[in-house]
Amino acid sequence: MSTHQPKAAKGGKWRAPAMFGALAVLFLLEGTVSNSFFSGHWDNALGILRVGLISAILALGVNIQWGYAGLFNTGVVGFLALGGLAPVLVSMPPTLGAFSAGGWGVLFAMVIAMATLVAAVFLHGRLDTKLRGWAVAGVLLLGFIAYRTLFDPAVEAIQAINPSAYGYLGGIGLPVLISWPVGALLAAAAAWVVGKTALGLRSDYLAIATLGIGEIIVAVLRNEEWLARGVLNVNGIPRPWPVPYETNLQQDPGFVARATSFGLDPMTGSTLLVKVLYCLLFVAVLGLLIWAAQLALNSPWGRMMRAIRDNEVAAAAMGKNVTGRHLQIFILGSAVLGLAGAMLISLDGQMTPSGYNPLRYTFLIWVMVIVGGSGNNWGSVLGGLLIWFVWIKAGEWGPTLMGMVSTHLAEGTLKTHLLDSAPHMRLVIMGLILLAVLRFSPRGLLPER
Amino acid sequence: MDILNALVAILNYIIVPATAYGAQLALGALGVTLIYGILRFSNFAHGDTMAFGTGLTILVTWGLQSMGVSFGPLPTALLALPFGIALTAAMVLATDKVVYSYYRKVRAAPIYITMVSVGVMFVMNGLTRVLIGVDEIKFADGARFLISAADFKAATGLTEALAIRGSTAITVITAGLVVWALFWFLAKTRTGKSMRAYADNEDLALLSGIDPNRVVAVTWVIAAALATIAGTLYGLDKSFKAFNYFQLLLPIFAAAIVGGLGNPLGAIAGGFVIAFSEVSITYAWKKVAMYLIPGYEPEGLLQLLSTEYKFAVSFAILIIVLLFKPTGLFKGKSV
16 A cells, blocks of 8 residues: 555655654554553454544545645534435335335325425526516425425325324345445435535635534534434444444354453353454545545546646636536545445444534644645545544543643533533533644645645 | 414414514624625524633623622613623634634634634533533523513403513614614724725725725624624523534524525524514414404414424525525625
């Protein structure tokens, strides 16, 4: 893989390996050394690595949009959440009777909504200016009424089916691995809609439009109970092949024997094995993505993208379709975000829409990309792993430090307030890291070639 | 009678709350639009500046309350507001000195400065949480109602009631005064004129001897004041929760863009357009329909969208304006 590594500004070709080496040392310390800064448990280290790898994929997706094309997407959380819907729709068992009760109604309502939008766009294109506004508004209104008359009873019928356990359509019971590309497709479709409207306008309009789409997608997941049970959460999403369940491992005599031969009790052994398998699976996906991303970046297509990013006017004068290319790259990047979203949900094993916080899932990803080095795929991977590590550990270090500082403080409201607020310090730390990198090292840890 | 009842219901559930909300959005959007017009970037930290300023105001309010100070029928927070504004302005000026001034010097691209504002947003957000926590805080005191529902019913004999809360009236009056003062300042004073000149044409303004540092500093102070006032009024009207203020960023940006970024009058109009659309689209019209059409008993609530989707309304308006009138209803600038 090292053949694709960019030549860095300082430290030459050894810069990237050195950085990744330092990162590995951090994870090693977390796994082995036990003091007030590191836990000394491999369980924790692997747990951080697991989500860190998904963060690296997210950072890669944002880097494709920002680093290759300069598109500022502030709706990462939305594309991630949409991708997370895929494991529910693909891998959960279907709810008995839900589809016959309301599934067709919902589908038909969706078709009506689509048809209405298409008709409105068609009319808008064909009619002359006088009639146009009224005709379009009329079509939209009629379409909306038809949609609601079909949609509302269908949803009610679905949600009436055993609401405490189901009350949603359920999935189609396919393996979780299939849902990952489906998540990418869902996010790509949403990106096409947003890109069609907001690209080609001023650059920060895209930032504001994506901020909106992010909020809306999360709101849909929170409220549409027929789809994924909303805030009631969907639990028990199956694990991806080849990851086993801990309880099954512990009952398997072959595994217990092998764990004991390594000097581990079956309990610890099973959790470690599960985490290692997740990590290997995610590394495989990340490797595939970075291979494809590097290939694309170094192809004529990648050169064209960078040319457009660096000077849109000149690229347009050379006959490049700037808006078209932007749309393409926006869809590609969002697809990667959707893939990561599906992976995250199949890791958690449950869909909890209230957990989609834009600070954590949009802006933290941005910190990863900027710190890693925008435009550099390996930089995004480094930034994703490093910033995730710091984010998790800063949540623990904050209270530890605050505890040390306030040991001599008298017990009272001030001390409790300081201790309670300490975990929030990591937001301040992230902000300061982002500001420092933007100011003093704008090209990041691993600069673009 | 039924028509009167319908009118009162519309007044009570749509016009009064939307006017208050619109005034709050307008103040927020004015801050965004001023920064955009003069400093030339979209400030993603504005929502958290609002939260920060409101948090400080609440702390001062608690301090005043514990000293036994009150403002009669008005909320004590209004007394604390000047302190909140001063502290927020100091914070924002320090941020400009440490962070933004460098990017003006090197003439960084607007999108890059927007990225920088994300860093500031993180810091502000974290500081607010450390300062005052993440829980919901209600800090309104003083008289609760200007017109209470029971009084209104007794006076008019209608079945529908109109209730105007004290915080609603205070919001509208304060917002009116602030907007008047801002427009007077921009139109009549020397500093205000130099700000408009700087927004119109930076190079020409510099040539004619306008001190850019002064313009920038005054802009930040005004933006901090607008953010703190908007945040405090929103908090008095509803409640304070740091995360809600972050989420206000979307309707505020939508208001500023709908009106035309960089155009103060547009920001106010945009604020009310967004607020009225949000409230009327998420309102359940069943009651009004039953008053207006005798003998009609609709099955549903006649609610176009549930309230959880109010952000979708701002977004839809934003997209419609972007598609058909990218410079906004009032002519904004496009950098």
